[in-house]
Amino acid sequence: xxxxxxxxxxxxxxxxxxxxxxxxxxxxxxxxxxxxxxxxxxxxxxxxxxxxxxxxxxxxxxxxxxxxxxxxxxxxxxxxxxxxxxxxxxxxxxxxxxxxxxxxxxxxxxxxxxxxxxxxxxxxxxxxxxxxxxxxxxxxxxxxxxxxxxxxxxxxxxxxxxxxxxxxxxxxxxxxxxxxxxxxxxxxxxxxxxxxxxxxxxxxxxxxxxxxxxxxxxxxxxxxxxxxxxxxxxxxxxxxxxxxxxxxxxxxxxxxxxxxxxxxxxxxxxxxxxxxxxxxxxxxxxxxxxxxxxxxxxxxxxxxxxxxxxxxxxxxxxxxxxxxxxxxxxxxxxxxxxxxxxxxxxxxxxxxxxxxxxxxxxxxxxxxxxxxxxxxxxxxxxxxxxxxxxxxxxxxxxxxxxxxxxxxxx
Numbered sequence: 001x002x003x004x005x006x007x008x009x010x011x012x013x014x015x016x017x018x019x020x021x022x023x024x025x026x027x028x029x030x031x032x033x034x035x036x037x038x039x040x041x042x043x044x045x046x047x048x049x050x051x052x053x054x055x056x057x058x059x060x061x062x063x064x065x066x067x068x069x070x071x072x073x074x075x076x077x078x079x080x081x082x083x084x085x086x087x088x089x090x091x092x093x094x095x096x097x098x099x100x101x102x103x104x105x106x107x108x109x110x111x112x113x114x115x116x117x118x119x120x121x122x123x124x125x126x127x128x129x130x131x132x133x134x135x136x137x138x139x140x141x142x143x144x145x146x147x148x149x150x151x152x153x154x155x156x157x158x159x160x161x162x163x164x165x166x167x168x169x170x171x172x173x174x175x176x177x178x179x180x181x182x183x184x185x186x187x188x189x190x191x192x193x194x195x196x197x198x199x200x201x202x203x204x205x206x207x208x209x210x211x212x213x214x215x216x217x218x219x220x221x222x223x224x225x226x227x228x229x230x231x232x233x234x235x236x237x238x239x240x241x242x243x244x245x246x247x248x249x250x251x252x253x254x255x256x257x258x259x260x261x262x263x264x265x266x267x268x269x270x271x272x273x274x275x276x277x278x279x280x281x282x283x284x285x286x287x288x289x290x291x292x293x294x295x296x297x298x299x300x301x302x303x304x305x306x307x308x309x310x311x312x313x314x315x316x317x318x319x320x321x322x323x324x325x326x327x328x329x330x331x332x333x334x335x336x337x338x339x340x341x342x343x344x345x346x347x348x349x350x351x352x353x354x355x356x357x358x359x360x361x362x363x364x365x366x367x368x369x370x371x372x373x374x375x376x377x378x379x380x381x382x383x384x385x386x387x388x389x390x391x392x393x394x395x396x397x398x399x400x401x402x403x404x405x406x407x408x409x410x
Contacts, residue, residue, distance in 0.1 A: 001112050001338055002366050003043065004080070005073040010062040011087075012038040013391035022384035025360070025367050029374045030388040036370035039388065040116070040340045043368060046072050046083055047114040047338070048141075049094065049105065057092050066090065074112045077335060083108065109145045113329060113337040117322045119347050124321070125298050125314050126306045132296040139325050140219045143332050147215055154208040158292055161201040164194065166285040198278060205290060206270035210263050212291040213247055213270075217258050220245045220296065226324035227317075234323075234355050235316040239301040248293025249273045312349065319352055323359055336365035345369075345376045353378065 003021045008014040013035050028036045037053075041060075045051055051060060061068040068087040073080060084097030096108045116138075124131055141147045224243040231241045247254060249270055257265035273289045274281075281287055298305040298317060305317060330336045339360070345353055357378040360367055369377055374385050387394045 001335055002075045003072055003112070003338065004075060005071075006039075006043065006046075007069075007071040008039065008042045009069040010065045011042055011060060011068040011070060012062060014038055014042065015062060015391055017391070017393055019386065019393060021366065021368070022382070023366055025369065025377075025379050025383035027374050027377050027379075027383055027385045028368065028370045028388055029372065029385060031372060035388050035391040037342055038391070040342055040368055040370060042070050043072070043338070044114055044116055044340060046070050046085055047112045048138075049085070049096065049108070052116055052118070057087050057094065058089050060087050061089050072112075076112060083112075113142050113333060113335075114340055115142065115322070115326050115329065115337045116340045116342070117344050118342040119344065121322060122315055122318050122344075122347050124318055125309065129293075129295040133292075133294055135321075136216050136219065136294075136296055139223070139329075140215050142329050142337065143219070144215065147212075150208060150211050150215070154205065154212055154291065157201055157204045157208060158287060158290070161198065161205060162286050164197060164201065165281050165287070194282075195278075202271055202274040205274060205287070206267045209270050209291045210266040213249075213258065213266060213294070214261055214263055216291070216294060217245045217247075218261070223324055223328055226328055227320050230324050230327075231317055231320035234320050234352060235313065237313070239313075241305075241317065241320070242299040242302075244297040244299065246295040246297050248291055248295075249289045315348060315352055319348070319356060323356075326363065326365075330363075330365075336363060339363075339365055339367045341367065341369045343370050343372070345371060345378075 002023055006017075006019040006021060008017045010016075017035075017039065019039075028039055030036055041051055041053055045060070054060065066089050070085045070087075072083050074083055075081075082097075082099050084100070086095040086097075087093075088095070096103050096105060098107055120127075120131070121135070124135060137147070137151055141151075220243055227243055228241045232238070245258075247258070251269065251273070254266065254269045254273075256262075257269055270290065274287070277288050300309045300313060300317065305314065309317065326337060326339065344356070348356060361379070371377055377383070
């Protein structure tokens with residue numbers, strides 16, 4: 001997978017950036033606050049249609065602007081495509097394009113896969129569970145694009161159920177609660193009170209939640225041995241590493257359903273747990289049980305890494321986690337992903353930096369690296385440095401000429 005050309009217009013502080021990336025290493029350097037991470041975000045957004053920094057479209061459009069536009073010419077298995085994304089503020093919307101034509105999201109995906117490694121990842125073991133769930137969801141989605149729809153379905157039902165719990169049965173406001181149409185809710189009587197509506201949400205939440213839990217569990221089962229092996233190569237400590245999936249619903253029946261990958265049994269377990277929790281949920285105003293409460297536990301030498309691991313061990317563990325994620329994705333897809341490294345070198349010591357760059361040299365993929373100084377990047381060849389200042393690539397030639405050369409105009 002390769003980005004051959006990139007255009008960003010009115011995206012954050014990038015008013016008009018045109019870039020011809022190197023097929024191997026691209027070093028984006030400059031002072032803090034100049035737009036380096038914004039350029040990585042543009043690449044990530046083109047690949048995933050999601051930002052890794054915000055969910056608000058208005059934050060992505062340049063200050064005072066109405067619309068941002070991103071375009072890229074990408075190559076995937078010797079097939080070239082022109083991807084486009086427009087972000088509008090009023091009304092707020094995203095519009096995707098493939099080869100200059102409006103496209104559905106299902107037609108858009110599949111052009112490029114990216115893996116992001118940012119300083120925030122180094123805080124995964126000690127940070128809150130939401131960060132580890134986000135890591136899991138991004139990683140699973142990279143291997144299975146349909147997973148994104150499953151997450152969105154679950155989140156929509158969860159928001160509606162939580163709103164109902166907070167409302168204390170104030171259903172007089174039309175449009176506030178919107179049960180999803182699904183085969184499981186077909187034939188149900190029109191809800192007449194709070195419990196009827198909660199029963200519908202419980203069925204939908206259990207159905208979509210079971211799919212999330214199974215995918216997360218299966219992904220971790222495949223990734224864990226790779227993380228352990230990579231950690232040993234990074235640290236040479238001889239200490240075993242274990243990753244454990246900790247579901248937001250815990251019981252012997254749930255464990256058996258996950259072990260057997262039995263989605264129907266898992267739906268039953270989740271549904272029953274939601275019913276048992278209903279009184280507590282109504283008292284607290286939110287849903288206690290489900291995959292939104294999942295966690296990824298990391299143990300080092302049989303003890304919780306967030307409590308007992310040293311800072312150096314934590315960094316080695318996260319480095320192993322990200323490298324294993326990249327290798328796993330490469331093995332699943334048969335094509336290396338594009339790697340985005342956001343100022344990670346400044347957060348690693350010399351030994352782990354050396355390991356990271358040895359890995360990057362051996363991995364046949366395109367890499368974008370941000371740094372305050374190109375001297376920090378331990379790559380002597382196959383690289384192009386881009387100086388970013390004030391939202392501009394300083395060495396960029398005239399916009400019109402480069403657009404024509406890049407093949408992304410129009």
